[in-house]
Amino acid sequence: MDAQAQEIRSDTLRRWGLALPAVTIITLFSILPLVVVVIYSFLAPGDFGGVRWQLSVEGWFSVLFERDIFDDTVTLSDAHLTILGRSVALSLATTVITLILGVPTAWFIATRPARQRAFWLFLITIPFWTNLLVRTIAVQEMIRSEGVFNNLFLSVGLIDAPIQMMFTNFAVLVGMAYVFLPLMVLPVYAAIEKFDFRLAEASYDLYASRLYCLRKVILPLVRPGIIAGSILVFVPSLGAYVTPRIMGGGKSMMLGNLIEMQFGQGRNWPLGAALSLTLTALVLVALVWYTRLTAGKRRG
Amino acid sequence: MQRLTLTTALVTLALPAWAEGTLNIYNFGLYTPPDLIAKFEKAYDVSVTLTEYDSNETAIAKIEAGGHGFDIVVPSAAVVPIYIEKGLLLKSDPNTMENFKHLAPDWVDVSWDPGRSYTVPYVWGTTGVMVNTDIYKGDINTSDIFLNPPEELKGKINVVPAMNDVIDMAIWSVGGESCTTDREVLKAARDKLVAAKPFWASIDYASFEKFINEDLQASVFWSGAAMRIRAENPGFAYGYPKEGFSLWQDNVAILADAQNMDNAKLFLNFIMDPENAALISTYTGYGNSIQGSEAFMSADLLAAPEMTIPEAAKAVGHFQQTCPPEIQDLYSRIWTDLTK
């Protein structure tokens, strides 16, 4: 009896020993820094960046509220709410666009003969592995004033002056949808690939309509892939920094850019820290919702 | 064994080359002539690493965070007092250096560094407006170019995010003064900026090529940048807004925690040499403060409209000021309001 307890203890110790290097690295270089951010969010800003070691909730207060510059009345912060709203709205829109394009693509790949499938997957994997910045540069070329689309539309006479597409919400949306599209295709593909098409055939044999079959047979089985893909797109969209910076031109900021600004020009580190934690919290909410959804699925 | 050798090799490569002669310069983007660096490296057998920043705010934040590793920084006059007060600069006494004699007397006893104990002038310039005159034929010497844009330029304007300069131009356009405490004036300036924003394409450190290929047709911009764009697209011209424009000087200083102080001092002395100062002006398109450098500059450069403030405009050129922190805070909030 004692020997068994001894063995369990030594097994636990051995396992902790094996995991220790990875756990230490992450604790020191990912968790601990976040703790420092939490501390900073409760300090007062230094005059020119940095913090003063003095307890203050002003940073958190400023996430949602502002004192009017001119008469000190407290109102909801229009600037921050606009950016927050834009971040959520553009991330949702990005998710929807990638769903519309990604799901049929995943379906298409999954229903190819096995040998061809590898080739189509290969085509999805290349952009997936290509640097995000490179892909943002590529999509920028398409929509800038003298870019591909404007030149094309001009030459066929669809428009008579270039449309300003860069540096708008639209540009940010196009950029994000483009760079995050492969993130949608891959998990949806994985789910469809596992789907046993004999189930669908069986339902047809039972005179189910195509729509009914899609809704009642196929969708429930593919759903986990769609949810996973949506999360994989939504989460990085919400925290996006590089793509909005290039496509938004400083005019169409997202949360990531607002945070960066507080640590640079804005010189309000506690506010930047509080905004960082707000963003992290939003991401966590999405992730918790995701686990609930998938866990519920398994139970049902 | 072989794998071990590979690892060792990689680790060795990963270590920074702390050779004897290195110098880490932290300067604004597109502001340091490559030929100047090459000449300095050759003359003193020093390897120079250049890192660039966008704004004084970014630079001071990075330096104050510590552990930056830079030896030299180039703050604008308005922020030099902040650097000095925070103890970030080394009192390197450039006024005792060999080439100090070349410094124009007007630039010695300056308010931000009287007698030059900390800094050496880099270049001076102005912040005005730059317009493609092929597109817009009207008067370009006005801040209306971006605050009340003409039809031809709407949606084609960039505003460079030089926070203080942009807000100051709006304040002057409503009849106020830089760093004003008059909240009504600040409010009017903010409202004017916010109302004009829909007509701007971007608020960005736009690359020169975006103007050269006419993706953008106008910008709040620095004089030297405008000159460099004009060199490649002659349609562009630089205007001095009659409502007011800012004058500034950037200064080279050694950081208090510099690791290569001797090389940094050599560099300060080096750029006060007329021939080297001329290299800087030729590359950046801004004026230097070194007597005798004209001899090494082209006639075109010396006569360039971007470097010669017209008599008529001189009265409305204001030298950049250091606003008190509480006013600076208001500036920041106006800025967030504008860029949201």
Next chain:
Amino acid sequence: MADRAFDTRRLPGAATLAIACFAILYLPMVILVANSFNEGRVIGQWEGLSLHWYGKALQNEAFVAAAKTSLILATLAAMIATITATMAALATTRTRGFKGEGAIHITLNQPIMVPEIVLAIALLIIIAQIKQATGYSGLGYLVIAHSAFCIPFAYMPIRARLEGMDLTLETAAADLYASRFYAFRKVTLPLLAPAILAGFMLAFVISLDDVVISDFLKSPGQDTLPTYLLGELKRNLTSEIYAISSLLLLISVLIVGGSWLLTRKKT
């Protein structure tokens, strides 16, 4: 009309949308590569076909230095991440549960849950302090920071493989009085090798892809390819950027192609 009028695998419009999707994904990249062969300096102003900007990029000291930094950084970070992740995967699989398993699991996945920009700023604050305290400002900070956020990516495939692995062989080896380590080295490790390689490559690419964290943490002279490209994007929007981007694209194609060939051989 035949009995079952439709093939269950056919989704109306799916093929059209899929082709559109591939066109959308590839058109910008093709145009990017095409522009990289532009003789002219300013993008969008075509002046003829040339390899000029590739030559220019390869002669550009800053670019070459950045490429070298990127390569060293990604290799070291992926190595550290893969080794520690393999150990952690061995610790957390094939167990009936042990004290603290949940804590280890959450910790190992934590970096994925934090937005990149938040991690970048958090690391900036803390690493600036360490740099100041120690005076060391080498590449080590970037290596260890990259290792931290690469660990989850290396951990995933290795763990998945271990979970699906047959224990019989290892048990058999143990029955033959092989030492635990010997059994691991001779039996488990070879079986695990493809997953370790996959984990390494995933970590390598994730490290190579990072812009934000590197940009915030780098010391002077530590530009990586992506941070160099980000800087150039602001400074010189020239055809050279397109050449550099195309080279980065080529790296991805080589990595994906290589792994594709590797896995194809097996199936």
